[in-house]
Amino acid sequence: MSKPVLFAIYAPIVGDTTSPAFGQADAAEPFVNVMDLSVTRGDGIFETASVVDGHIQALEQHLARFVRSAALLDLPTPDAAVWAEAIRAAVAAHEPAHERFVKFIMTRGIEGTGIPTAWAYVDDAEDFTEERTAGIAVVTLSRGYRHDIAATSPWLLQGAKTLSYAVHKSVLREANRRGAQDVILTATDGYVLEGPTSSVVLRIGDRILTPSTDQGILAGTTQASVFEFFESEGLVAEYGLVTVEQLAQADAVWLVSSVRQAAPVNAIDGVALPVDFELTNRLNTALLARTE
Amino acid sequence: MSKPVLFAIYAPIVGDTTSPAFGQADAAEPFVNVMDLSVTRGDGIFETASVVDGHIQALEQHLARFVRSAALLDLPTPDAAVWAEAIRAAVAAHEPAHERFVKFIMTRGIEGTGIPTAWAYVDDAEDFTEERTAGIAVVTLSRGYRHDIAATSPWLLQGAKTLSYAVHKSVLREANRRGAQDVILTATDGYVLEGPTSSVVLRIGDRILTPSTDQGILAGTTQASVFEFFESEGLVAEYGLVTVEQLAQADAVWLVSSVRQAAPVNAIDGVALPVDFELTNRLNTALLARTE
Numbered sequence: 286m287s288k289p290v291l292f293a294i295y296a297p298i299v300g301d302t303t304s305p306a307f308g309q310a311d312a313a314e315p316f317v318n319v320m321d322l323s324v325t326r327g328d329g330i331f332e333t334a335s336v337v338d339g340h341i342q343a344l345e346q347h348l349a350r351f352v353r354s355a356a357l358l359d360l361p362t363p364d365a366a367v368w369a370e371a372i373r374a375a376v377a378a379h380e381p382a383h384e385r386f387v388k389f390i391m392t393r394g395i396e397g398t399g400i401p402t403a404w405a406y407v408d409d410a411e412d413f414t415e416e417r418t419a420g421i422a423v424v425t426l427s428r429g430y431r432h433d434i435a436a437t438s439p440w441l442l443q444g445a446k447t448l449s450y451a452v453h454k455s456v457l458r459e460a461n462r463r464g465a466q467d468v469i470l471t472a473t474d475g476y477v478l479e480g481p482t483s484s485v486v487l488r489i490g491d492r493i494l495t496p497s498t499d500q501g502i503l504a505g506t507t508q509a510s511v512f513e514f515f516e517s518e519g520l521v522a523e524y525g526l527v528t529v530e531q532l533a534q535a536d537a538v539w540l541v542s543s544v545r546q547a548a549p550v551n552a553i554d555g556v557a558l559p560v561d562f563e564l565t566n567r568l569n570t571a572l573l574a575r576t577e
Numbered sequence: 578m579s580k581p582v583l584f585a586i587y588a589p590i591v592g593d594t595t596s597p598a599f600g601q602a603d604a605a606e607p608f609v610n611v612m613d614l615s616v617t618r619g620d621g622i623f624e625t626a627s628v629v630d631g632h633i634q635a636l637e638q639h640l641a642r643f644v645r646s647a648a649l650l651d652l653p654t655p656d657a658a659v660w661a662e663a664i665r666a667a668v669a670a671h672e673p674a675h676e677r678f679v680k681f682i683m684t685r686g687i688e689g690t691g692i693p694t695a696w697a698y699v700d701d702a703e704d705f706t707e708e709r710t711a712g713i714a715v716v717t718l719s720r721g722y723r724h725d726i727a728a729t730s731p732w733l734l735q736g737a738k739t740l741s742y743a744v745h746k747s748v749l750r751e752a753n754r755r756g757a758q759d760v761i762l763t764a765t766d767g768y769v770l771e772g773p774t775s776s777v778v779l780r781i782g783d784r785i786l787t788p789s790t791d792q793g794i795l796a797g798t799t800q801a802s803v804f805e806f807f808e809s810e811g812l813v814a815e816y817g818l819v820t821v822e823q824l825a826q827a828d829a830v831w832l833v834s835s836v837r838q839a840a841p842v843n844a845i846d847g848v849a850l851p852v853d854f855e856l857t858n859r860l861n862t863a864l865l866a867r868t869e
Contacts, residue, residue, distance in 0.1 A: 291611060317609040317616055319583060319698055324609055325680070326742040327619025358743065359750055388617070393746075406611055429722045429733050431765075438719050440751040442744055449741035450618040451650065452734055454685075458651055459732040473723075 287380035289408040291316065294371050297391050297403035298361040307371035309378060312406065321402050322393040327449030329392030329401075330354040334506075335410065335544045336376055336385040340576040342543065343506040344369060350446065350504060355391065357445035361401060363391055368405075375405045384410040384573075386544045392448065413545045417569050420551035420560045421540065422465040423480075425529065426456050432472035432526070435501030443501025453481035467540055469532065469553070476500065477527040483542035484508035487527060487535040488520070488561075494531070497524040507541045507572065514571045537561055539568070546572040579672035581700040583608065586663050589683055589695035590653040599663035601670060604698065613694050614685040619741030621684030621694075622646040626798075627702065627836045628668055628677040632868040634835065635798040636661060642738060642796060647683065649737035653693060655683055660697075667697045676702040676865075678836045684740065705837045709861050712843035712852045713832065714757040715772075717821065718748050724764035724818070727793030735793030745773035759832055761824065761845070768792065769819040775834035776800035779819060779827040780812075786823070789816040799833045799864065806863045829853055831860075838864040 291312035296303040310316060322328035332347040348365045355363055372387055379385065389405040435443045442449075456468045469485055470478045477496055479485055484505030487494045493515045498504045505511075512522040532538065538550040538558060547568045549560040583604035588595040602608060614620035624639040640657040647655055664679055671677065681697040727735045734741075748760045761777055762770045769777055769788055776797030779786045785807045790796045797803075804814040824830065830842040830850060839860045841852040 289612075312611065315607040315609055316611045317607055317613070319604065319608045319682070319696055320581075321609070321616075322746075324613075324615045324682070324684075325623070325740065326746055327615075327740050328743045328746050331617070358747065390611070390616070392616075404611055426732055427730050429726050429730050431721075434721050438721050440718055440744070440747045441721050442747050447743045448617065448619050449743035451620045451739045451741035452732070454614075454618055454620050455650065455732045455734050 287382065287409060288312070289406060290375050290379040292371050292375040292378070292405045294367065294403035294405065296367055297363055297401055299364045301364065306367045307374065310404070316404065317402060318395050320396045322396055323390070323402065323448050325396065327447065327451070328358070329390055329448040330358060330360065330446055331388060331390045331448060332446060333386055333388045333543050335546070336387055336407070337573050337575070338383060339376070339381060341372060341376060341387060342575045342577065343510065344372065344577050346506040346509065350506065351389070351391070354445040354447065357442055358447065360391065360393060372405045375407045379407040382409050386410050390448070410544050413548070416466070416545055416548040417565070418562065420549040421467050422552040423467045423469050423540070423550050424460050424463045424465045424554050425469050425471050425532070426459060427473060428470040428478055430472060430501065431474045432476040432478070432500045435499065444498065444503065446503060456481050465552070467548070471529055472500065475529050477529060477532050478502050480540045480542070483540035483545070483548070485527070486511055486539045486541055487532065488537040489531065489535055491520050493520050493522040494527055495524055496527045505541060507543055507546065510572055510575060511539070511541050511547060511568065514568055539565070579674065579701060580604070581698060582667050582671040584663050584667040584670070584697045586659065586695035586697065588659055589655055589693055591656045593656065598659045599666065602696070608696065609694065610687050612688045614688055615682070615694065615740050617688065619739060619743070620650070621682060621740040622650060622652065622738055623680060623682045623740060624738060625678055625680045625835050627838070628679055628699070629865050629867070630675060631668070631673060633664060633668060633679060634867045634869065635802065636664065636869050638798040638801065642798065643681070643683070646737040646739065649734055650739065652683065652685060664697045667699045671699040674701050678702050682740070702836050705840070708758070708837055708840040709857070710854065712841040713759050714844040715759045715761050715832070715842050716752050716755045716757045716846050717761050717763050717824070718751060719765060720762040720770055722764060722793065723766050724768040724770070724792045727791065736790065736795065738795055748773050757844070759840070763821055764792065767821050769821060769824050770794050772832045772834070775832035775837070777819070778803055778831045778833055779824065780829040781823065781827055783812050785812050785814040786819055787816055788819045797833060799835055799838065802864055802867055803831070803833050803839060803860065806860055831857070
């Protein structure tokens with residue numbers, strides 16, 4: 286394993302002229318103050334992009350979502366150009382590998398200061414071969430909200446990629462207790478939403494379907510690439526409301542995300558689902574071939 | 578202002594025999610690794626106790642709740658005796674003041690290590706005189722869940738005091754936008770729950786009422802003391818379901834919490850509510866007089 290690389294971002298927001306704008310720090314050393322609001326309140330935003338053969342995949346889309354998350358949390362606007370430059374420098378400073386990831390974070394800063402804390406972190410990716418080929422068993426778990434929660438209660442921050450992700454880890458532990466590896470979250474009124482760290486993509490005949498992002502879920506950067514792949518295969522790809530019944534009757538289901546890419550679902554709530562290995566393999570080959 | 582004091586806890590969980598069990602660190606220096614799950618996922622637990630004239634108020638109750646939160650998050654069990662000793666040492670190392678607080682945190686640790694990160698932090702309290710006397714204006718905001726969410730979907734961690742509190746800060750910003758200082762969260766089926774960092778206490782005639790904690794809300798350590806005070810005044814204090822209608826018709830409402838103590842509510846959603854200054858003053862005097 287190569288050493289993780291940490292870059293501090295000193296000028297993370299629009300209008301900040303701190304120079305230099307970023308610089309390398311020691312990833313093995315403590316970096317965050319105990320009164321930083323990321324630690325005390327999970328109050329900040331993040332993105333994780335995959336880095337394949339040196340290409341930072343969908344960086345522009347990740348940065349665009351990062352800026353949207355900042356707005357949803359009333360954080361200052363990240364300076365996308367500074368972030369892009371810092372992220373490229375961090376990746377360049379890390380020992381090359383086939384698959385790596387870069388996680389970048391901006392917090393609300395140390396309480397009372399109003400100055401965000403910001404960094405980018407690069408490390409080798411886990412080996413997801415097994416998940417991409419044999420697939421994963423998932424369970425459905427209620428997220429506790431109606432599907433229209435983002436419109437009715439925007440203060441609940443659904444649709445923002447925040448650091449308050451304890452529930453995302455908790456649902457995975459619940460999945461493990463039920464003998465599964467991942468989760469599809471559902472709304473209380475019967476709609477399919479997303480995985481804790483992935484988008485849900487269904488194939489129903491010649492149609493590809495994913496839940497629309499007006500349901501307080503994240504606009505998946507990988508899901509967008511998955512749509513491009515299926516459209517190039519001659520399938521129709523659509524956003525919409527997806528019911529739990531449709532999920533149960535789908536011909537195929539994938540959880541797609543940045544670093545794991547497309548993981549075919551081989552069982553839902555204990556009911557086996559066929560995996561199209563050949564199609565999934567071509568999908569993952571296409572996803573891994575993405576450049577920026 | 579005196580200098581904040583930070584103590585690292587090296588043996589935070591039952592069975593850990595690391596020696597020494599805790600020791601002072603520099604509160605001004607970074608303490609937390611960027612891959613600590615507190616930072617990346619808000620994955621950890623906390624408590625904040627008030628320290629008045631050197632007394633750490635309701636420490637035993639805070640530690641009991643800390644242990645309950647750990648269980649809800651499948652974290653290792655905190656060693657309450659070690660924590661109590663470390664917290665006392667941290668308070669003793671801090672310059673005395675009339676009102677201080679101690680915040681103590683245990684995280685799931687750096688990703689992949691399985692070793693919790695733990696500390697206690699002591700600082701001077703804010704001056705809450707204004708809130709305790711003139712009172713606070715609050716708005717009601719939906720938490721998006723039914724009142725029975727903790728029973729139906731325990732994986733949502735409602736009722737645990739976690740570090741994933743971005744929503745708690747977001748609802749306060751929404752309150753500020755509406756010209757208020759605090760929030761009373763409500764369930765989608767019409768029940769009153771809690772404040773983002775406080776318990777809700779109502780007076781209806783000679784009855785004192787607070788929402789029961791089987792609704793995915795925290796068992797308030799201060800609320801328990803508030804009940805003792807009102808019972809000593811000859812009032813009947815009860816837990817139960819509290820409807821939004823009851824809240825609107827209450828004779829008096831307080832938000833009670835550890836450091837701010839009892840803040841009388843002087844308006845709910847723009848409708849003025851009378852504040853019983855004399856009773857509130859006696860209540861706060863009683864709360865501030867608590868020893869351990």
